[in-house]
Amino acid sequence: MDDHAVTHDQGAGESAFAFDGSWREFAPIAITNLLLTIVTLGIYRFWATTRERRYLWSRTRFIDDRFEWTGTGLELFIGFVLVLLLVFVPLFVLQFVAQGMILRGHVVAVGILFFLLYMFFFYLFGIARFRALRYRLSRSWWRGIRGGSDDQGWRYGWSFLWKTVVSYLALALMIPWSMASLWNERWNAMSFGAQPFESDARWGNLFLRYLLCWALPWVMAVGLMFAMIPVVMIAAGSGEPPGPGIMIAIFALVLAFYVLIPLAALVYYAAFMREAVGALRLGTIEFAFTARTKHWLLLFLGNFGLWLLALAVAIIPLMALGLLANFTNLQPGETPFSENSLGFVVTLVVLVIPFALVGPFIRYRTWRFGVTWLEAYGEIDADVLTQSTTRTPTQGEGLLDAFDVGAI
């Protein structure tokens, strides 16, 4: 093989991306992370994130070499502190100002103030998403080359604000358009090495599926109205309270609402990811994401299974130790566990540990899912793929973290 041409043979049947981690290797990382996060009252979580990513990246192969994560806990911590100082402290002060204004009767002014504030947060949220992607690319290395962007994301913040608002104003019908165009805008500003990413995802390909998902709640609401007519007639005619059959029917309908609507959203989201990743190119490399709705569904069912498992793991020892009784025999004026502070600590530990471990494993599964269904085709000339000249951001994705969407 030529020394500098890194090729991936499509006929080989093997994906260009592969994940070869195991949950047995990951578990010690997750458990020690939890221990250190507890004893540092949460401060360690930035370092915990870094350790998780270092593992996941190092077990992810692209063609013939592994990824490497070089971000640090300190960067994430600094990002968090910056957000605390620049966003939360002013907001906290503003809350007192607004309180005073309301008590003086300036309700409209407070309304306007908070409307502007929410718009500003929307803008910040857009910037945060952009910068999180930039930060992650700048800390991801492959064959000694990293990604990044020279764009600061200010313009993207505005795009995010107005495109999202417009898409919702149009009865939420333009959401595929805003999602696709924002995806393109984000990725077109990114690069890996000296090579820019290009993306031209089209919302037209998604619209029919989206329409289905959009119409479902309306169809169901109308269906529910018609279904209620005989129920109401029977109830009115007999003058008796509704029997159990009717209650079960209503319960089934409500359940259907909670199951079918997320399912419809998933059908759309699976299509969106296929379209969006499929529209992405890096030089001569083309990407694809092949997961279908059923695969996404399995991912989420598996995650749900993890929650159930955690519940079982938490409840069984509590029952065995008889500690649940502390909650069932509450006496007036008495605090539960008032005689039994050791029991309180044990209960807390037994409850917290399994549930706190669900998060890391969901992130592990999600990463594995993403890598498994991600494909790439084409050829890279290793001599042409030269180092990125983009400025590396010095702090982590603090903003995105603050808005609680920094899953991976």
Added chain:
Amino acid sequence: MLSMWARSEVSDGVPVWHYDGVTARRRHPLLVTDAAGFRLIEDEVESGPFGWDALVAQAGAANERVYGLKSQPGWRIGFTGGVPAEIDVLLPHPERYGRLIDRFGLVRASAVLAVIAGFVVFIGVTAPGWIAPYVPSSWEKRLGDAMVGDFGGRFCKGAGGQQALDALARQLDHGGDPIEVRVANIKMVNAVALPGGKVVIFRELLSDAKSPDEVAGVLGHEIGHVRNRDVMAALLRQMGLSVLLGGFSGDVGGTFNALLSATYSREAEANADNYAISALSRAGISPAATAGFFARLARDEAKLGPARAALGYMSSHPLSESRERKFKAGVAASARYRPALDAAQWRALSDICKNDPEAEEGWFPG
């Protein structure tokens, strides 16, 4: 595995893979050691010398040792077939949990951190109570003025009512900055102490009260909260919590409402009751009427049935029944009591909102 490297082979050079951080080309040079450190030699091309202390251990695959160079991002060397022992001792260790924790070891670091965490939590829980008495009253007053203002015009100004209320407050309160007591035109049986020595009585408490003595008992309790600096402690506690939880909600009403339904500890509530009882007896007002007020509340609570236990457990106020007993016990058999207000004052106070049609009504929006 390490022993299979003979000394002569190491001096000939150890095969490594290498990225220079400039292009993505993978190179396969020999690592040749010398006195200063090492060089990388591939065909005729040589790079270095590099010092061992310029290396940083990186996260590699399971059986791979990878090192970067501090000064050159992306520069990597990797040993795939094991590392010769004499080189191994020169290589830096990879970071595991973080620099500080690695230095002490996981177990020792966790134990020390756990002790510190326990201490921090203890301080955090108790600090508002210690700090509150040291917050200058003038600050608290300014904060209270800024927060409360004129209550959106909800204060009642019916003729003679405020004078009667001030007269009542003067009997119960001795010392410190004057306490400002107002009646708010809100349909609730309640009274609250707010920052800056402000006590607000809600309208329905007055119409519900059978005598001025009852109002005196409730007012004494709220004045107790003010004088014990419980309000400031609650405010500090709430500030600390919302910072800790990162909890911005933008819900302005939330903070204020939380303060209104103030979260004092049971101990603080008991102290405020004690303050009220001694203030009443000093002023020559009987605590018996206040006991009657709690007896009525206790009857309302009894109607709640099984929910009652949960109520007593949830609320920071002790159950009304036990408070009734406490105020009853405060009645001294030998004392000569007089009514807290005369009939005319009491009438003016009870009708303070009825006589002021201009007062805004109702709860705050949000």
